Amino acid sequence: MAAIEQRGAASDRPGRSFGDRISMRTKRLLWVWGFLALPILFYTVIRFYPTFQAFYLSFTNWDLLRPAKFIGAANYVKLFKDPQFWKVFKNTFTYLIVGTPISLVLAFVIAFFLDRVRLLHGFIRALYFLPYLTTAAAMAWVWRWFYQPPPIGVINDVFGMLGIPQQPFIRSVDQALFSIMVTAIWAGLGFQIIIFMAGLRAIPTTFYEAARIDGLGEWAILRKITLPLLKPTTVFLVVFSSIGFLRIFDQVYNMTTNDPGGPLGSTKPLVLMIYQTAFNSYAMGYAAAQTVVLFTILLVVSLLQLFILRDKK
Amino acid sequence: MRKATLFAGLVAGFSTFAFNAAQAVEIEYWQYVFETRVKAMDQLIAEFQKANPGITVKQVTFPYADYQTRVIAANMAGQGPDVMQLFYGWLDKFVSGQLLQPLPTNMFPHDKIESEFFPIVSAMKRGEDYYGLPTAVRSLALFYNKKLFTEAGLDPANPPKTLDEFVAAAEKIAKHDASGNLTVAGSTLDMGGQDHQWWREVLIRQFGGTPYTDNDAKVAYDSEAGIKALTFYTSLQLEKKIGQAGFMDEGQAAFRGGKAGMTIDGTFRLGSFKTIKDFEWGVTELPANAQGVRSNYASYFANGISSKTKGEELEASKKFLAYITSPAAMEIWLKTVGELPARRSAALTEANLKDPVYGPFLKGLEYAHTTLFKDEAAQRQNAIDMANRVLLEGQSVKDSIKQAAEAEQEIIDAAKP
Numbered sequence: 001m002a003a004i005e006q007r008g009a010a011s012d013r014p015g016r017s018f019g020d021r022i023s024m025r026t027k028r029l030l031w032v033w034g035f036l037a038l039p040i041l042f043y044t045v046i047r048f049y050p051t052f053q054a055f056y057l058s059f060t061n062w063d064l065l066r067p068a069k070f071i072g073a074a075n076y077v078k079l080f081k082d083p084q085f086w087k088v089f090k091n092t093f094t095y096l097i098v099g100t101p102i103s104l105v106l107a108f109v110i111a112f113f114l115d116r117v118r119l120l121h122g123f124i125r126a127l128y129f130l131p132y133l134t135t136a137a138a139m140a141w142v143w144r145w146f147y148q149p150p151p152i153g154v155i156n157d158v159f160g161m162l163g164i165p166q167q168p169f170i171r172s173v174d175q176a177l178f179s180i181m182v183t184a185i186w187a188g189l190g191f192q193i194i195i196f197m198a199g200l201r202a203i204p205t206t207f208y209e210a211a212r213i214d215g216l217g218e219w220a221i222l223r224k225i226t227l228p229l230l231k232p233t234t235v236f237l238v239v240f241s242s243i244g245f246l247r248i249f250d251q252v253y254n255m256t257t258n259d260p261g262g263p264l265g266s267t268k269p270l271v272l273m274i275y276q277t278a279f280n281s282y283a284m285g286y287a288a289a290q291t292v293v294l295f296t297i298l299l300v301v302s303l304l305q306l307f308i309l310r311d312k313k
Numbered sequence: 314m315r316k317a318t319l320f321a322g323l324v325a326g327f328s329t330f331a332f333n334a335a336q337a338v339e340i341e342y343w344q345y346v347f348e349t350r351v352k353a354m355d356q357l358i359a360e361f362q363k364a365n366p367g368i369t370v371k372q373v374t375f376p377y378a379d380y381q382t383r384v385i386a387a388n389m390a391g392q393g394p395d396v397m398q399l400f401y402g403w404l405d406k407f408v409s410g411q412l413l414q415p416l417p418t419n420m421f422p423h424d425k426i427e428s429e430f431f432p433i434v435s436a437m438k439r440g441e442d443y444y445g446l447p448t449a450v451r452s453l454a455l456f457y458n459k460k461l462f463t464e465a466g467l468d469p470a471n472p473p474k475t476l477d478e479f480v481a482a483a484e485k486i487a488k489h490d491a492s493g494n495l496t497v498a499g500s501t502l503d504m505g506g507q508d509h510q511w512w513r514e515v516l517i518r519q520f521g522g523t524p525y526t527d528n529d530a531k532v533a534y535d536s537e538a539g540i541k542a543l544t545f546y547t548s549l550q551l552e553k554k555i556g557q558a559g560f561m562d563e564g565q566a567a568f569r570g571g572k573a574g575m576t577i578d579g580t581f582r583l584g585s586f587k588t589i590k591d592f593e594w595g596v597t598e599l600p601a602n603a604q605g606v607r608s609n610y611a612s613y614f615a616n617g618i619s620s621k622t623k624g625e626e627l628e629a630s631k632k633f634l635a636y637i638t639s640p641a642a643m644e645i646w647l648k649t650v651g652e653l654p655a656r657r658s659a660a661l662t663e664a665n666l667k668d669p670v671y672g673p674f675l676k677g678l679e680y681a682h683t684t685l686f687k688d689e690a691a692q693r694q695n696a697i698d699m700a701n702r703v704l705l706e707g708q709s710v711k712d713s714i715k716q717a718a719e720a721e722q723e724i725i726d727a728a729k730p
Contacts, residue, residue: 064389150490258506264698279382
């Protein structure tokens with residue numbers, strides 16, 4: 001206490017030590033930066049340095065064994081000429097463009113109605129949240145068995161009982177991607193529901209009361225009050241879920257371990273391609289180029305979404 | 314009693330400690346984690362240290378998925394193992410990356426290697442030098458479910474010997490439900506398992522071709538024989554309906570579950586199949602073709618010495634490598650891991666050849682081929698895709714083979730150092 005009093009009075013008196021000569025404001029700043037230095041240092045070493053290193057590597061032919069040699073944009077030229085890359089690119093965007101809207105609409109509908117349920121509310125919410133807590137690898141394996149052809153696949157068994165023709169699911173080039181997407185949507189649903197519900201609860205009830213007094217119908221309330229006021233939540237979830245789909249890996253890898261990203265590459269996302277290039281073929285330079293492309297896509301998609309969904313003032 | 318052993322241990326510990334202080338050399342041995350392999354190596358190390366009191370060997374293991382990366386990364390950091398295990402298919406990469414040093418000819422003379430080991434060790438030779446030697450080798454055989462054989466009216470003591478008999482037996486075993494779904498497979502179809510090796514090194518040769526030429530650097534299966542071999546393979550599902558790719562997820566799972574009459578798999582599957590309780594199974598040689606031509610695919614993990622090992626450690630490493638590739642070590646390995654000895658004398662003993670399980674695998678070794686993969690994962694993927702294009706997309710066998718051959722040639726060319 002004494003120190004503080006002294007400091008306040010003696011800040012510009014000459015002949016004191018350094019600590020006393022700087023102002024309160026500077027001191028506070030020093031403290032703040034002192035604390036921030038640690039995470040900044042951490043991030044610089046763990047995140048930023050490797051990121052820049054990856055940019056550099058993408059212009060080399062590094063294969064772990066021999067020293068990296070600068071080869072200009074050859075990796076990028078090879079990548080854009082590679083038909084597999086364009087297939088993977090298409091797959092990744094299918095995950096994004098189909099997965100994100102479906103998962104958000106589903107999450108919103110469930111959150112909207114769950115918000116009104118009083119009976120067993122906590123229990124139902126927990127049930128929806130449970131998949132989010134489960135390891136993706138474990139879930140992927142369970143689903144993988146669900147999708148099996150008869151006699152062991154549960155879904156096909158049910159289809160058989162109902163007289164619906166058997167489906168190949170993850171053994172089909174047309175159905176596999178969507179079969180995997182369903183599991184990814186299901187896994188992320190719990191989190192999105194919780195966030196949506198928090199957003200719904202944050203809307204002041206007075207708005208609803210006023211609207212009802214004015215005689216607005218449920219549909220109008222939803223359109224004019226709930227959705228606009230839920231916008232910050234929606235923006236967050238759109239960006240969050242998009243990044244999730246663009247980076248999808250666990251589900252795909254675990255559901256197709258025998259033929260990763262198969263059959264015939266029909267489920268392979270960009271991240272899996274990067275993994276295989278780096279850790280199966282050890283073409284680190286080429287993998288780094290793919291990583292830079294993924295980074296650019298993530299950046300552009302996120303900025304675009306923030307721009308489209310920004311508040312128009 | 315326990316106190317006595319404890320005391321003995323202590324004394325032993327102190328005495329080796331005292332001895333080591335005088336001339337202790339510690340070398341590191343690296344391999345991937347596989348319970349029986351680690352156990353067998355522990356046993357070999359114990360035996361080796363007993364015979365060579367001045368040397369201690371430290372075993373370091375990593376999960377298989379990480380193993381190759383670890384070895385390469387550790388080499389870059391200059392902290393690799395002294396003696397390491399490597400898949401024969403990684404040799405090109407390891408030699409061009411200067412991870413290994415050639416085996417010294419004074420201790421491992423070439424004529425001895427060539428006369429005493431199975432010919433497949435030639436895959437460890439680059440130029441004039443051998444870069445490693447295996448303790449054990451693996452080959453393929455046909456596993457069959459005796460219970461399903463009996464149920465289908467087949468003689469479980471007389472498994473199929475030719476491809477025709479194989480198809481006939483599979484057709485008898487295969488069962489379908491009313492809507493045509495496979496419920497019991499005659500034989501498994503799993504390109505991602507060992508079928509791609511079967512197709513590449515066995516079927517193509519049996520239909521009169523060769524998979525590669527020019528030391529496996531040139532793809533040669535875009536031929537009549539290649540087409541016939543793939544037609545045979547895909548017809549098992551498409552026409553004869555004896556099996557289905559993806560049935561019960563994996564071929565080995567279907568066989569384990571008692572839902573497949575036959576499966577082609579390697580010695581490394583023995584440990585897993587030995588725990589099967591529901592039915593008895595047998596092993597027989599891979600079926601021959603009508604002219605009696607047989608082939609097999611053999612592979613192995615070899616042991617090599619790091620290029621960074623020098624001086625005392627190098628001497629110790631040489632001794633250790635000589636021991637773990639000795640007949641005595643191979644016997645321990647066979648008993649613990651179930652993999653076949655890499656030396657003829659240790660493998661082709663009367664007892665081994667008569668063994669109902671090891672016998673067929675050992676016979677296969679005599680005529681086995683070893684593909685010199687350039688990028689094993691990519692080449693395997695290529696074979697999976699080739700079959701899938703026919704099975705799932707209805708592409709013609711001819712086109713699929715052509716596409717696969719071109720793609721594989723590209724993979725091989727790209728992997729050239």
